[in-house]
Amino acid sequence: MSKFLVLNGPNLNLLGKREPEIYGDMTLTDIRERLRKRAAEAGVEIEFFQSNHEGALVDAVQNAEGSTEFILLNAAAFTHYSIALRDAIAAVSVPVIEIHLSNIHRREKFRHTSVIAPVVMGQVAGFGAESYLGALExxxxxxxxxxxxVR
Known part of the structure; x- marks a missing residue:
């Protein structure tokens, strides 16, 4: 069975409470359940991990090598400055899709740059919780x- 890993960075554990006018009112648990249901329909195993710690996310990316077909990553604030996370993504052969709930290009200038964008397959941003479902699809x-x- 194919396996996908959904990684979530800092403060995403506060979804539903934190700035709902920007990030919406769905919790990370709500998003997880929607993704789990769709993945099950498609016959894909899905694993979830959230951390406020950069090194834990780096470890998760590195550990995905050889066991995971795709990583769906909402790096949150690490998107804009984590060279360590960028280098981990570049070091593994697992394709990564970058996710953002908000449109980072319509927000504060410091959010416009994603240091991970050059090493991921693509980016889905600005659709709230639907960004996760779009990345999964x-x-x-x-x-x-x-x-x-392969056939």
């Missing part, structure tokens, strides 16, 4: 294409 399509290419 893209990963499912890419996984199907990868399996077809």
């Amino acid at each position: 893209i990963a499912l399509m890419k996984l199907g294409a990868m399996k077809e290419a």
